[in-house]
Structure formats: C-alpha cells, structure tokens
Amino acid sequence: MIPRRFFWILDFSMVAFAFCLAYILWPEYRPFLNGVHFEWLSGPLQPQTIVGTLPPFHSMIWILVLAGIAAVIALEIGEAYRPLLQQSRARVVITSVVAPIAAGCVITLVLFFEKTSSWSRFFLISFMVLGAVLLTLFRMSLRQYFHRRRAAGFYTKNVLIVGPREVVRWLLDYFAEAVPKTEYRIAGFLGVQSDPHDFDPGVAMLGHSWELGDILIRCPVDEVIAVQPQKNGGDWIQSVIENCDSLGILLRIVPQGLLFGKTRILRTLYPFQLLHLPAVVLAPPHFDSDAIFFKRLFDIAVSVALLILLSPLFLLIALAIKLSDPKSSVFYRWNVVGRNGVRFTGFKFTTMRADAEERRKELLDLNEMTGPVFKMKKDPRVTPLGRFLRKYSLNELPQLWSVLKGDMSLVGPRPAFPHELDGYGFWHKRKLSIRPGITCLWQVSGRNRISNFDDWVKLDLEYIDNWSLWLDFKILLRTAWAVVAGTGS
Secondary structure: OOOHHHHHHHHHHHHHHHHHHHHHHHHHHHHHHHOOOOOOOOHHHOHHHHHOEOOOHHHHHHHHHHHHHHHHHHHHHOOOOOOHHHOOHHHHHHHHHHHHHHHHHHHHHHHHHOOOOOEOHHHHHHHHHHHHHHHHHHHHHHHHHHHHHHHOOOOOEEEEEEOOHHHHHHHHHHHHHHOOOOOEEEEEEEEOOOOOOOOOOOOOEEEEHHHHHHHHHHOOOOEEEEEEOOOOOOOOHHHHHHHHHHHOOEEEEEEHHHHHOOOOOOOOOOOOOOOOOOOEEEOOOOOOOHHHHHHHHHHHHHHHHHHHHOHHHHHHHHHHHHHHOOOOOOEEEEEEEOHHHOEEEEEEEOOEOOOHHHHHHHHHHHOOOEOOOOOOOOOOOEOHHHHHHHHOOHHHOOHHHHHHHOOOEEEOOOOEOHHHHHHOOHHHHHHHOOOOEEEOHHHOOOHHHOOEHHHHHHHHHHHHHOOOHHHHHHHHHHHHHHHHHOOOO
16 A cells, blocks of 8 residues: 555645646636637626636745645645545545635635735636546545455455464454455464364464464565463463564463453554454554655565566577577576465576486586575576676576566565575574565575575574665665675675
C-alpha cells in the first residue's frame, strides 16, 4: 500500500497538474467567453469579470503551492488517507471533489485580502472542476488496482498459530468469521508441550513450538500468533520470542485469559489492523516503514530503466551464448529461497556447460568456501564466455526481472539454494529475514577473498542490522565500480 506521506505528494501533484492545465486552457476559452453576453446577470458577474485576467505563471507559483497544500489538508480532514480499500466509493468521490473546492476557496480568500478583483472566475471554476475530475479518476483507479491485487492474493499474510490445542479451534473459527480470507491465511499450527500429533482442528499441525525456527525457514510465514496459556505451561513462549526475533517475523502474543475472559466496560485500546486481537505485538525493524516503500519504488524505477536501456546488450549476450554453444540455453533457471523461506525462480545468463549440475558432485572436494556454499575460482564447468560474463557481472543482469517482479531487490543478501539450507546454522537463517538482492556488502567487500561462509553471513547480518536507504545507495555505487573494474568472479 502507498504510505501516507507519499500519498500527500501524489495528491499534491494531481492538484498542481489541474492548476497548470486550467492555466493552459484559459487563453483558449477566453475569446469564446468574451463573445458571450450575460445581460441578465448583475454587475459583479459581468462577462469581463468571468473572463478576467491572469498574471504570468511564475508569479502564481506560490498560489499553486498554497492550493495544493489546502487540498491535501482537506483530504486529511476528510480521512481520505485511510487505506483506500477500507473506504467506500462514495467517500472516495466526495473527498476528491471537496478537496479542490476547498483549495479554490482558499485562493479566493487570499485574493480577497489582497484586494485583487481582476482574476478570472472561469480559471478558478475550471481549476476546481479539473481538480475534482483528476483526483477522482486517480483515487478510484488506485482503489480498483488495490482491489484486484487483494482479490488475487497479493496482500494475503500467512499466519502460524502456536499455542494449546484448546485455543486453536477458537482462533480458526475467529479467522473464519471475522477476518477476510484475502487478508490472512492460516498456514498451520504448532502444538505445545505434549499436544498429540493426531489432534486435527481442521488445519495442518506442522510440529511443536520448539521446532519453530526450522519451520519458519521451510514454510513461508509472515506472522506468528502465540497464545500464552492462562495457567502454568507457558515456558515455551521465550523460545518463540527468540526465534521470531532472530528471523525478523512479526509476533503477536495473546494472553489466553483475554480471549475467553469477559469484560463489561474494559476494552482493547489499540486493536491491530484487521485482527482486533488483544495482543502484544513485536514487530521487526522497519515494519510498515515508509522507507521500505521507497526502497521498493526505487527498485521498480531502476529495474525498468535498466531493462530498457540494456536491452541491446541483452540481445548481444544472448547471441554470443548461442554462437559459442548452440545447444546451451540462453538463460539459467535459478531456483532459490528468498525472504521468509519463499521459493522463486530467477534467471541468469548461462555461464556453465550443460552438464554442470552433474559434475558438481565430482568437484565438492575442491570447494574453496567453508560451509554449505560451493565456490571455485577456476571452476572447469564455466565456459570461456561465461568467465568473461562473470568477471564483469553481466550474467547477473536478468535478475533485474526478479527485482521488477518483487522476488528480489537491487540490494540485499544473496538468496540461498534449497539444498544449502540443510547446512545452515540457526543464526545463518536470519539472512533470509529480508528480501534478497542482486548485490550486498559481501560482494563489494572483496567477495573473491572471502572463503568462510560465516564471514559472508556476518556481512549480510551487518547490512540487515544497519540498513538504510543511504546504505543501499553507497553499496550500489561501490557495485558499479566493481562492475567497471571487473572484480567479479
């Protein structure tokens, strides 16, 4: 969803565009209005006052800014910055119409205090009409777009329940009756203590609470709901907190007494989103942060620009691969694990021979990287052309498509192969707590000299713990230099 502050900018831009459009159209309609006589109108509304005059545009910029700010304030007062999907069509239309009218009233008030009576009334009317039309079309189009994405499941969060079996059925009924299926989906539940595996509340039992760490990697989970028992037996809560904290998973701790207990006048002050569960919510860093939205927006803009600008280079590389080995596929299908254990298929330019995967087992003893990752500087499976592509990181370019789709980011820890997860220690798995990227700290910190997987992961965790938009920008600059210098492998 679009953050509130960014929405301010978009709405301000729509109002400013309406102001500029009205200014451009005013000279076109002026001759027509001058030829119209309103003899039945009183003095204040004579044709000359309707047509009026306008100063040069550069001297009206402060009026434009004032109008945009007034419109945004009107939208804020009208609660138009609540999520669009939670607003009715009527509310969206009404607030979109009222905002430019409020802006026009503010302009009129300013002109009154300045004692300026020659301004064109037609310009003000056309500005308000155009502003209402543009804002309505813009906001209704966005609402429809969000509605389609929600219906397609893009916003659905996978929830894992951890708690005593007697509350699992209650929560399942609660989700079925009170929570939209397009918002949350129960991925399964974990039992606690001696809950039997044959207990079937209607959803899969994935294990027990002490297995949470491994399950969070194997299964795509966005949130964990842990129900703390009313009596003794809640010692497992601490391990749940530690696992979610390590892997950056949002955790809700719900006291069982608040689920089944009855209150007459006391109520939950801060119901969280659509769930309205009485919970203590532990969120990872930057959860619901505007900076995450701007990172995604930057990813989309850069990936689209590079895919277009580099399309001739894509064709040249594809042609070179086919000429060097007609039997090879241009793209290597990269089946990897991304954020929170979600698997996806990315693409790279082919740099190895067709039998590379079969020969991998023969070369395991020559692995130069300690840990579950396989690395060789002089890998015999790499073709001469592939060696050149790797040197300048050109084989990575098709991953821009994965960035555009949202499976990856420009900057982030490298994704893992599924077979590598078996060799991960628990602390290694935290590198999968954010969206993977094409480049990251380890790649611009001498990746050819790093031979210890633990050192690699430590750099990834350093990036996660210190993330900022400025850090991404610095890494991208260093990556650009590494590509030009040909320090890849």
